[in-house]
Structures are given as C-alpha cells and as structure tokens.
Amino acid sequence: MKKGLSLAIVVLLVLSLTPAVSGLYGTKVLDGDLGDWGTLDYIATAKDNGLPGANLNNLYVAWDEEYLYIMITTRNTQSWDVAYGIGIDVDPGTGNGYTGDTDAWGRRIGFGNGYAIDYEIYFWWGWNTGMGSDNFITWTGSGWDYKGLADVGASFAYTGDTSTGLQTLEIKIPWTALGGKPEKLALIAWIAGGGDSSAVSSVPWDPAMESLDAPYASWFNGDSPAMVSMAGI
Ligand SMILES: [Ca+2]
Numbered sequence: 001m002k003k004g005l006s007l008a009i010v011v012l013l014v015l016s017l018t019p020a021v022s023g024l025y026g027t028k029v030l031d032g033d034l035g036d037w038g039t040l041d042y043i044a045t046a047k048d049n050g051l052p053g054a055n056l057n058n059l060y061v062a063w064d065e066e067y068l069y070i071m072i073t074t075r076n077t078q079s080w081d082v083a084y085g086i087g088i089d090v091d092p093g094t095g096n097g098y099t100g101d102t103d104a105w106g107r108r109i110g111f112g113n114g115y116a117i118d119y120e121i122y123f124w125w126g127w128n129t130g131m132g133s134d135n136f137i138t139w140t141g142s143g144w145d146y147k148g149l150a151d152v153g154a155s156f157a158y159t160g161d162t163s164t165g166l167q168t169l170e171i172k173i174p175w176t177a178l179g180g181k182p183e184k185l186a187l188i189a190w191i192a193g194g195g196d197s198s199a200v201s202s203v204p205w206d207p208a209m210e211s212l213d214a215p216y217a218s219w220f221n222g223d224s225p226a227m228v229s230m231a232g233i
C-alpha cells in the first residue's frame with residue numbers, strides 16, 4: 001500500500017510577543033547573506049543525510065510588522081534536480097487547512113500531528129540550470145491556487161550555482177499574503193525530487209523519514225515514500 005510521508009515535527013512560532021522581548025523580531029535584508037541573522041533567529045538544524053545535492057542544514061525565521069522572513073542553509077556540495085518546499089500553517093491546532101498526502105506540487109508529502117497547511121512555497125532547482133520556477137501556493141479549501149512569489153509581494157534571494165547547488169535561500173513574505181499576521185505560525189522546510197517523490201531532508205528534522213528507505217525516505221513511490229512534519233514558529 002502506498003503511503004505518503006507525514007511530516008509531524010514542525011517549528012511553532014508564537015508571534016504575539018511584544019517586539020522588544022522577541023529575538024525573532026527584526027527586518028532582514030534579502031541578499032542570500034546570513035550576516036543579518038542572529039542566534040535568536042535560529043530555529044533548527046537538519047540531520048546530515050549524506051546526500052551531496054539534497055542536504056538541508058539550518059532554518060532561521062524572523063518577522064516584522066510587514067513581513068515573515070525565512071532563511072534556509074544547506075550542506076550541498078553538488079547541484080542536483082531537486083524541489084525546495086516550505087509548508088506554513090497559520091492556525092496550528094485548529095485543523096483548518098490541507099491534510100492530504102500528496103501536496104501542491106504532487107510530492108508525496110503530508111502533514112500530521114495536528115498541523116494542516118494553508119500555504120506552500122516551492123522552488124525548482126535544476127542540476128544544470130540552477131534556480132528555476134518559484135511558487136506561492138494557497139490552499140483554498142478545495143484546491144490549490146498557484147502564483148509566483150512576486151505576484152503576492154513576496155521575494156527571495158539565494159546563493160549557490162550549478163557547481164555547488166543551492167547554498168542559502170532567504171525569503172520574505174508579506175503578512176497580507178498570509179491572511180494577516182497570526183498569533184502563532186507553524187513551519188517546515190524540505191527537499192524532494194521530481195513529481196511523486198517524497199522528502200529526503202527536512203528542517204526541523206523529522207525522524208519519520210528514517211523509518212522509510214535509506215537514505216531517509218525515498219525519491220519515488222515504488223516503495224514507501226515519507227511525508228514531512230511541520231514545526232511551529
Ligand atoms: Ca540577508
């Protein structure tokens with residue numbers, strides 16, 4: 001029986017703190033450079049899966065009154081064909097959102113542990129072409145609404161090339177694209193392959209991937225793919 005990977009570990013961020021006491025509060029410059037991110041913005045580290053072209057490292061998150069900022073770093077040393085995905089739950093615990101086991105890009109990724117995603121962000125990275133299409137995708141309640149990041153006022157910057165693969169990815173998303181600034185938010189990032197593949201890396205790291213085929217989950221659904229879990233911010 002085919003079974004998707006259900007990501008259950010998510011970063012849960014509480015955004016209702018007053019700015020003065022939240023280390024996550026602050027505006028970031030989108031240049032792919034980690035220099036403007038502090039240790040208080042650090043959220044989680046992925047396990048080293050040993051895959052030279054599909055190996056996430058750290059996740060950072062910050063926010064200000066206008067934007068949610070997300071920074072992802074990798075351990076990549078090669079450029080592979082991969083999809084970088086991010087799932088966002090703006091009302092964790094309510095069950096509102098998508099809970100199936102094939103996501104907006106047809107990857108075999110689902111969400112469990114009470115998380116139901118409302119938005120997905122995806123980037124395609126081509127082994128010989130580098131950064132490709134980007135998508136900001138909204139779950140409408142009955143389907144997915146696909147836009148580019150620029151269409152919703154979001155933007156991104158990255159480092160890396162077709163020699164090294166993606167190294168860093170810095171994203172900002174206006175709260176207006178997320179239905180306004182929520183009190184809390186759950187988030188996870190992952191790497192999958194082509195259509196019908198599942199996650200091989202996630203941050204926060206979800207050990208559910210390790211129970212599937214080595215090295216962590218599987219690229220295709222011939223065997224049992226895995227789904228990633230989300231972390232709350
Ligand atoms: Ca920066």
Ligand SMILES: [Ca+2]
Pocket residue numbers: 089090091092095096097098115116117118
């Ligand atoms: Ca939700």
